[in-house]
Amino acid sequence: MPSFIFFHRARRTFSNDELGLEILEIAIPAALALAADPIASLVDTAFIGHLGPVELAAVGIAIAVFNQVSKIAIFPIVSVTTSLVAEEDAIGPLSSDEQESVELLDASPTFNKETDDLLPKNDTGESQQNTPSSNAYWKKEGFQKRNIPSATSAMVVSCVLGLVQTMCLIFFAEPVLKRMGVHKDSPMLMPAQRYLVLRSLGAPAVLLTLAMQGVFRGIKDTRTPLFATVVGDVTNIILDPIFIFVFRWNVSGAAIAHVISQYVMSLLLLWKLVQQVDILPPTISDLQLGRFLRSGFLLLLRVIASTIVVTLAASLATANGPTAMAAFQVCLQIWLATSLLADGLAVAGQVRYRYISVPGSRISTSELAFRISTHGVVLGVALAIILYPGLYFGGILFTKDENVLQLIRRCVPFVALSQPFNVLAFVFDGVNFGASDFAFSAYSMIFVSFISIFCLFTLSASQGFIGIWVALTTFMTLRTLAGYVRIGAGVGPWRFLRTNAFT
Structure with missing residues (x-):
């Protein structure tokens, strides 16, 4: 059975070979960069928690709205950008006719002599990756910049979506918050609305930053985004106490402070990017907007489905009052921050798959799937062991309200013990994105979300606040199962595992 690729050759899990070292080289900086923004939100939460439970709950619901609205645009942009940029960096930018040939590779079971025949050829019959259109050729000949049209596509789309998001949140902040359960007479409404409107001013910088991170991931550079993210988050940490307590601007x-840090990050990344990539393609047709938007639309459906689940959970927590929402905010931010550490492995799997796809690679896709998944299991177990006592005793860092602390401690088993499933869900997503299996990713998430929404309504009605976390744990478990079945059953782009999983 193809599913045995997840269990065979376990002794090679941490081998210091080419694949193992490159996974760590890509995954560790990517994980730190991805976790930095939720950690910055945790810093906001810690400072705001000392203003009182009402302010903490208000900012919690505002952050939930902003993050979920941003995620609708961010996730498709970053994931599609990473795959397209990695492909173009590996085989070079292609014409519109050549793109059709390469798109056939996305559904190909493996990459060997047969897939080499699908690659565009030059006049001498060589694969396109060995012609002057290849970025590898340009770098060998001493050119300083890569020609990657999809990088410009991502930046154009992100800027437009960022401006649209800002306008929507400014004009519809109050009705959106009311739909989330913050009623007109609630003490949370005014601070939540102020925080959400001000945070929305940073939306263009947020989306542009994430698009550029996708470009850097695609060229296997995860250190530059980490550097920019650390600088931005340090800026946020320094400005937070000054603006909140010294200037008395509160929420x-x-x-x-968060908006300023986002613009600092985007400017740093743009400065670094223009040194490596030619972000202005020769013609509009080279932008590949059609291909970018097709894949992005599928991931948009996927993100909308998952966003509805998390947003509904936040809304149900809000309906239980400020104390429940304050506890939910602390647990959710920790849950997201630790889970995103796994996205570093997902990035490594996605990027490495595209480079393995190039003919002549010495590493098999089955070996990549095995190695990434076993790393994920180890990381998930480690996070669970660390997080259980850490969250149980560390809740006091975010609030001194005893009622909030009691609710946080009741959620510890769900937040901590779900980590292995969270990590594997991200890992399977990353590998499937690398295989451009966007359609399955979208439709499976819609199916899982329907089940999870039913669980949220049912369990929150019967079990209250704890029922919400049981439903969220079920959501992540079903996501993991969907990814496992797709690869383990050897279907779609993984059909080749039925015949050569152990070659």
């Missing part, structure tokens, strides 16, 4: 100060 508005936290929002302003």
